[in-house]
Amino acid sequence: EAQVTQNPRYLITVTGKKLTVTCSQNMNHEYMSWYRQDPGLGLRQIYYSMNVEVTDKGDVPEGYKVSRKEKRNFPLILESPSPNQTSLYFCASSSRTGLKGGYTFGSGTRLTVV
Amino acid sequence: AQKVTQAQTEISVVEKEDVTLDCVYETRDTTYYLFWYKQPPSGELVFLIRRNSFDEQNEISGRYSWNFQKSTSSFNFTITASQVVDSAVYFCALSEARTGNQFYFGTGTSLTVIP
Secondary structure, eight states: OOOEEESSSSEOOTTTTEEEEEEESSSOOOOEEEEEEEEEEEEEEEEEEEEEEEEEOOOOOOTTOOOSSSSSSSSEEEEEEGGGGGGEEEEEEOOTTTGOOOOOOOOOOOEEOO | OSSSEEEOOOOEEEEEEEEEEEEEOOOOOSEEEEEEEOOOTTTTOOEEEEEETOOOOOOTTTEEEEEEEGGGGEEEEEEESSOOOOOOEEEEEEEETTTTOOEEOOOEEEEEOOO
8 A cells, every 4th residue: 555654643752852753655656755753733744855865945944854764764754843833744755757646654653742 | 833734624515515624734845745634524535636736726626726926825625516525634745755655744634514
């Protein structure tokens, strides 16, 4: 089944403790992206990647890192999480020519930083 | 400036009523794409439709229809004979050819269909 898999689904952590949210897609997509969803703000793009070793900042990159060492994986790293990073996070992917068709989203990761 | 505006934060309708969700966008690109996504209570994001800027034909898919009007920069979504299963948050999104990878989402409209 074609899908984007995020892990974990739920995560509670403490301020300053480094964490990684994994994202993997099995569709051989070139494009991958991370979004955060906050009430009243919709979804905002954190980082995106056009292909292996190519990443770029979205609208709200501060406090986040990403890497794209393999085509299928695009982990989101919070080196020193803070409470304002408490949010619902989505990973998404799309083929190069299929971006017009929209992203396929993962199921989301609900992160709470206390 | 918000590129995608969904002015309706919450809408409630009674089952079987028709409902229209508004979406207004802003772009200077001549080539762009518009999308609607559904987010049911379970939280996942489900792709519904995409439209490119050169195709202003309205589209109907079952009880869903979309009205794209470039003259008013709107891409409205109508659900006919709404059902309880339509209860969800609906997001409109814009992607510009110039920036390709960036999706600009509206803030979403929460639709509740009352049985």
